[in-house]
Amino acid sequence: MWPTSSGGAREVDKLEEEPVSLDAGRIKALMSAVADSRDIGAFELLYRYFYPRVRSYMVKMTRGNRILAEELAQETMMRVWHKAGLFDPARAQASTWIFTIARNQMIDSVRKSSKPDFDPNDPAFVPDDFEAADVLIERQQSAAALGRAMATLKGGYAEVLRLSFFEGLTHSTIAEKLNLPIGTVKSRIRLACEKLRTALQDEAK
Amino acid sequence: MIEHHLDDDMLLQYAAGTLAEGWSVAVATHLALCPECRSKLAVLESVGGYFIDNEIANDANVSRDWESLKAEIDAGKIDKVVPIKKRSDSDRTYPEPLRTYIEAAGGLRWRTLGRGAAQMIIPTGDETATLRLLKIPAGQPVPEHSHRGIELTLVLDGSFSDEVSTFARGDIEMADDSLMHQPKADAGKDCICLAVTEAPLRFKSRLLRLIQPMLGI
Numbered sequence: 218m219w220p221t222s223s224g225g226a227r228e229v230d231k232l233e234e235e236p237v238s239l240d241a242g243r244i245k246a247l248m249s250a251v252a253d254s255r256d257i258g259a260f261e262l263l264y265r266y267f268y269p270r271v272r273s274y275m276v277k278m279t280r281g282n283r284i285l286a287e288e289l290a291q292e293t294m295m296r297v298w299h300k301a302g303l304f305d306p307a308r309a310q311a312s313t314w315i316f317t318i319a320r321n322q323m324i325d326s327v328r329k330s331s332k333p334d335f336d337p338n339d340p341a342f343v344p345d346d347f348e349a350a351d352v353l354i355e356r357q358q359s360a361a362a363l364g365r366a367m368a369t370l371k372g373g374y375a376e377v378l379r380l381s382f383f384e385g386l387t388h389s390t391i392a393e394k395l396n397l398p399i400g401t402v403k404s405r406i407r408l409a410c411e412k413l414r415t416a417l418q419d420e421a422k
Numbered sequence: 423m424i425e426h427h428l429d430d431d432m433l434l435q436y437a438a439g440t441l442a443e444g445w446s447v448a449v450a451t452h453l454a455l456c457p458e459c460r461s462k463l464a465v466l467e468s469v470g471g472y473f474i475d476n477e478i479a480n481d482a483n484v485s486r487d488w489e490s491l492k493a494e495i496d497a498g499k500i501d502k503v504v505p506i507k508k509r510s511d512s513d514r515t516y517p518e519p520l521r522t523y524i525e526a527a528g529g530l531r532w533r534t535l536g537r538g539a540a541q542m543i544i545p546t547g548d549e550t551a552t553l554r555l556l557k558i559p560a561g562q563p564v565p566e567h568s569h570r571g572i573e574l575t576l577v578l579d580g581s582f583s584d585e586v587s588t589f590a591r592g593d594i595e596m597a598d599d600s601l602m603h604q605p606k607a608d609a610g611k612d613c614i615c616l617a618v619t620e621a622p623l624r625f626k627s628r629l630l631r632l633i634q635p636m637l638g639i
């Protein structure tokens with residue numbers, strides 16, 4: 218059983234000393250415990266894993282505003298708790314799903330903009346075809362596969378992805394920062410994306 | 423079948439949350455029509471998840487913050503409920519999220535550009551991009567307009583062709599000021615497109631700003 222904050226104080230103290238590490242399988246099990254039985258102990262473990270990471274993301278996206286970053290990370294985790302039932306492990310990894318919640322929170326609060334999104338229930342929405350069902354299976358296996366694929370990217374390519382996701386830089390800002398022509402930044406992005414897709418497809422075969 | 427897709431570059435910015443709202447409306451509307459690009463988006467979003475997993479985060483105050491979140495959960499604080507949108511089934515030409523933007527502007531209101539062509543500027547919260555719908559009568563050339571920087575066109579109905587290719591529903595065309603072409607709506611059906619351009623300069627004069635939309639500049 219998961220330690221709860223009322224009954225597992227010693228466990229919690231131990232967790233506080235060492236950073237929590239959870240593998241993808243454990244995260245998935247904890248997510249379904251939260252979704253299916255509103256298990257607060259399971260959620261605490263997820264919180265101790267994800268909250269510091271999301272907060273660190275928010276610190277970067279707010280350009281170092283720690284108070285705002287903390288507030289946004291709390292809000293993100295609150296949404297994880299409330300929306301856990303909407304998480305579909307067949308469609309994405311939990312960390313990916315939580316990233317998208319954090320990102321949308323960031324767009325809303327930091328960029329003060331709305332996030333235009335498609336709606337799968339819209340009658341004009343074109344659903345996935347049968348071939349895309351293979352992609353779903355591919356995604357289920359993709360945490361480890363993606364890690365391996367990311368590890369094969371050369372430094373300059375992974376860096377462009379990191380600057381986009383974790384520094385929130387636009388491509389022209391990345392070009393300025395790395396002192397590269399914008400065309401080079403765009404071609405690195407294209408090559409990095411192709412390489413990731415190929416690596417994931419190869420793993421899925 | 424969609425043949426002209428989004429650039430990885432544009433998809434990555436959408437996935438990372440760095441793409442401005444105006445462009446994001448067109449990207450998301452294409453995504454609604456294109457399972458292939460949605461699958462690419464899923465891979466990119468999982469890169470975001472990868473960076474979350476691999477973030478070296480410090481654990482300062484995690485217990486304190488957990489206690490405060492738990493207190494809110496125990497107190498039954500409910501997240502803001504997002505109202506479910508009412509949907510009109512009548513016109514599938516405009517997928518979400520575009521339809522919501524059109525409705526927020528008071529519905530479709532075409533403004534004539536002459537020779538049967540018409541446009542509608544769609545307001546967004548984004549001052550850096552201009553979003554507009556264009557209707558080009560079947561068989562007619564796309565009205566002359568200067569590209570200022572890049573322009574993204576998404577076909578919603580009918581089709582148009584230039585020297586190189588044909589663009590039909592769901593297809594994306596990216597153009598910049600170096601592209602010299604004369605696109606023409608194909609015969610048989612009026613062509614309706616969503617076009618995003620970098621926003622025009624903001625005029626200092628209030629009067630000019632007021633009439634700017636009427637001039638369509």
